[in-house]
Amino acid sequence: MKCSRLIFPTLKETPSDAAIESHRLMLRSGLIRKLASGLYSYLPLGLRVIQKMENIIKTEMDKAGAQEFRMPLLLPRELWDETGRYELMGDLMMKVADRGNKDFVLGPTHEEAFTSIIRDAIKSYKELPVIVYQIGKKFRDEIRPRFGVMRGREFIMKDAYSFDMDEEGLNASYQAMKQAYINLFKAAGLKTVRVGADSGAMGGSGSEEFMVPSHIGENEIIVCEACGYAANDEAAVCGQNNHEKKDNEILPVEEVDTPDVRSIDELVAFFKTTADKFIKTIIYRYMTQDSEDIVAVLIRGDLEVNEIKLANNLGAVNIALVDDQTIKKVTGAPVGFAGPVDLGKCRIVADDSVKSMTNSITGANKKDKHLINVNIGTDFEVTDFLDVRMVKKGDLCPECGKSLDSFRGIEVGHIFKLGLKYTKAMHCIVLDENGKEHYPIMGCYGIGVDRSVAAVVEQNHDENGILWPITIAPYHVELIPIKYDGRMKEVSDSLYTELWNKGVEVLMDDRPSRPGFKFKDADLLGIPIRITIGEKSLAENKIEIKLRATGETEFVEISEAVKRILSIKDDLESAILG
RNA sequence: CGGGCUGUGGCGCAGUUGGUAGCGCACAUGACUGGGGGUCAUGGGGCCGCUGGUUCAAGUCCAGUCAGCCCGACCA
Numbered sequence: 001m002k003c004s005r006l007i008f009p010t011l012k013e014t015p016s017d018a019a020i021e022s023h024r025l026m027l028r029s030g031l032i033r034k035l036a037s038g039l040y041s042y043l044p045l046g047l048r049v050i051q052k053m054e055n056i057i058k059t060e061m062d063k064a065g066a067q068e069f070r071m072p073l074l075l076p077r078e079l080w081d082e083t084g085r086y087e088l089m090g091d092l093m094m095k096v097a098d099r100g101n102k103d104f105v106l107g108p109t110h111e112e113a114f115t116s117i118i119r120d121a122i123k124s125y126k127e128l129p130v131i132v133y134q135i136g137k138k139f140r141d142e143i144r145p146r147f148g149v150m151r152g153r154e155f156i157m158k159d160a161y162s163f164d165m166d167e168e169g170l171n172a173s174y175q176a177m178k179q180a181y182i183n184l185f186k187a188a189g190l191k192t193v194r195v196g197a198d199s200g201a202m203g204g205s206g207s208e209e210f211m212v213p214s215h216i217g218e219n220e221i222i223v224c225e226a227c228g229y230a231a232n233d234e235a236a237v238c239g240q241n242n243h244e245k246k247d248n249e250i251l252p253v254e255e256v257d258t259p260d261v262r263s264i265d266e267l268v269a270f271f272k273t274t275a276d277k278f279i280k281t282i283i284y285r286y287m288t289q290d291s292e293d294i295v296a297v298l299i300r301g302d303l304e305v306n307e308i309k310l311a312n313n314l315g316a317v318n319i320a321l322v323d324d325q326t327i328k329k330v331t332g333a334p335v336g337f338a339g340p341v342d343l344g345k346c347r348i349v350a351d352d353s354v355k356s357m358t359n360s361i362t363g364a365n366k367k368d369k370h371l372i373n374v375n376i377g378t379d380f381e382v383t384d385f386l387d388v389r390m391v392k393k394g395d396l397c398p399e400c401g402k403s404l405d406s407f408r409g410i411e412v413g414h415i416f417k418l419g420l421k422y423t424k425a426m427h428c429i430v431l432d433e434n435g436k437e438h439y440p441i442m443g444c445y446g447i448g449v450d451r452s453v454a455a456v457v458e459q460n461h462d463e464n465g466i467l468w469p470i471t472i473a474p475y476h477v478e479l480i481p482i483k484y485d486g487r488m489k490e491v492s493d494s495l496y497t498e499l500w501n502k503g504v505e506v507l508m509d510d511r512p513s514r515p516g517f518k519f520k521d522a523d524l525l526g527i528p529i530r531i532t533i534g535e536k537s538l539a540e541n542k543i544e545i546k547l548r549a550t551g552e553t554e555f556v557e558i559s560e561a562v563k564r565i566l567s568i569k570d571d572l573e574s575a576i577l578g
Numbered sequence: 579c580g581g582g583c584u585g586u587g588g589c590g591c592a593g594u595u596g597g598u599a600g601c602g603c604a605c606a607u608g609a610c611u612g613g614g615g616g617u618c619a620u621g622g623g624g625c626c627g628c629u630g631g632u633u634c635a636a637g638u639c640c641a642g643u644c645a646g647c648c649c650g651a652c653c654a
Contacts, residue, residue, distance in 0.1 A: 009588085009589095009604095010615095011589065011590090011603095011604095012589085012590090012603065012604085012615060013589060013590045013591095013602095013603070014589095014590080015589070015590085016584085016589090016590070016591090016646095016647080017584095017646065017647050017648095019647080026619075034646095035613085036646095037645085037646070037647090038647095142579090143651095144648095146647085146648090217624045228607060261617055263653095264653085265653065266654080267654095278644055280653065280654065281654070282653055282654065297653090299653080303653090304653055307653095319653060321653080321654095323652095324652095327654080331654095334654095335652095335654055336654045337654075361596085363654070371621095390653095480613095482612075482613060483612065514611080514612060514613090514614085514615080514616065515612070515614070515615070516612095516614035516616075517614080517615045517616090518613095518614085518615090519613075519614045519615085520614060520615045521615080521616085532613075534611080534613060535612095535613090544613095546580055
């Protein structure tokens with residue numbers, strides 16, 4: 001491709017609404033343009049990168065024995081009614097009606113669609129296992145799209161689903177996908193960390209996320225440097241923190257006037273003490289399969305409740321804080337004065353952190369009153385002690401007991417064991433060797449394609465622009481004639497043709513611009529190998545080769561150029577693939 | 579959903595106590611220049627987000643509305 005014909009509107013100045021580096025650089029280098037909030041167009045260079053990412057994914061999926069499909073974006077409502085997700089997905093799912101007023105949705109994911117195909121196509125255990133996948137558009141009406149292509153509303157996703165006869169088969173499929181993910185992220189030049197994630201009702205090690213460490217990441221990752229434990233903060237479990245009860249003398253409860261003092265911060269200031277002396281009492285409504293109830297959750301004042309862990313512990317499908325009126329009804333006091341003492345009307349559970357607390361401060365369940373010197377056993381009872389806290393840096397590792405660290409990460413891939421949820425709900429049945437009906441067990445494996453590309457930029461750039469890993473760079477080589485004229489033009493043209501013939505993808509900047517301008521653009525674009533054809537070196541029959549990432553420069557005889565470039569390309573590739 | 583900020587040529591922005599819109603970049607033409615976004619000259623391009631109001635007069639003041647961005651979304 002020649003720059004004179006290529007549409008890549010580079011920007012010298014930074015667009016004002018780009019908040020992170022990848023967004024800025026993708027905009028500036030003319031890879032993408034915004035059409036509306038959360039909706040981006042890929043221009044030719046951006047598309048090439050996306051397609052390379054897709055091809056890397058495809059290659060590994062196929063290697064793992066997965067087969068490619070292409071599903072519609074628009075899906076009929078009935079499919080979603082079968083699993084109850086039409087309601088469950090809520091506003092995240094874009095709902096539309098056709099001219100006949102028939103309901104459709106823009107697919108935010110495709111479990112139902114794939115399961116319906118398998119249900120019709122596969123009838124016998126002999127046809128299993130299968131792994132099916134597609135790379136295609138998804139639509140999610142995000143509350144707040146942001147960071148460019150990192151969290152868009154319309155985005156490209158690779159989603160794969162495995163169907164197996166039994167747990168053992170599922171494990172094998174899961175392992176195959178895991179290995180494929182490890183390979184493909186590496187091939188794309190992305191450094192990822194694998195962490196344990198929330199797996200809802202499935203439990204165990206059935207859910208892992210591939211995270212790209214980055215300060216702009218939307219997930220908090222908890223890691224243990226000592227033993228390698230790694231988990232999403234939604235899933236991180238807490239080591240048994242010094243739960244030994246201190247030998248404090250148990251003091252009698254006293255009621256204290258605390259006019260208008262509600263939040264932990266206000267209480268800390270009021271009592272002139274620290275947050276860990278308080279027991280927070282939070283009232284939740286939780287729904288299980290067939291019932292609904294209220295629960296008071298106690299936790300030490302300096303900690304936060306992890307609602308996902310709470311829901312899992314309670315066996316709840318849904319959980320939410322109750323409204324102010326309900327608080328008043330349950331506790332007898334307005335918001336801010338709830339406490340466990342004489343809270344007779346509902347179940348009380350406590351985070352493990354509360355176990356060792358003595359002479360604590362809590363709400364008195366009366367307006368403008370708190371209690372001091374509250375003690376478990378003496379003043380109130382707890383039904384269950386659970387691990388429901390949000391794990392933080394400095395907490396203890398559940399595996400080895402050492403102190404945990406944390407960092408932020410971008411989720412680029414997620415693999416997890418789905419179980420029978422969809423096959424059951426959708427009556428996807430195969431016959432086993434005894435002719436008995438059997439639900440296949442599913443696994444689900446996703447990759448955010450746009451997001452992975454953005455993460456590559458996030459991870460590979462400098463102050464001048466992008467530094468593409470050669471495996472997903474829009475082109476391998478950018479060829480810059482200082483002036484596209486005379487001998488420089490001749491040499492450039494013949495190199496251009498020769499390289500393409502040898503399978504090297506070349507972008508030639510044949511524009512009549514000044515050299516400095518072209519160099520700046522080249523740095524922005526970040527094509528890994530830059531060849532400069534200039535008068536000075538040409539006088540010695542040489543061309544210049546410069547690596548974008550390291551700045552390494554060498555001059556090579558024209559006759560040796562193609563060979564040398566080929567070998568540099570190989571070197572760059574094997575440096576990534578290892 | 580709540581709070582904050584911003585809407586003025588393609589992009590980045592200025593526009594004072596209200597008086598009929600400007601700068602840089604980009605674009606077009608020409609000349610010079612030619613290894614890190616060059617110089618000069620000339621030129622084209624704006625319903626000042628939208629609607630309504632105040633006023634002799636509104637980019638500017640008021641009300642509403644739409645859009646975008648940022649932060650937060652109940653932890654008692």
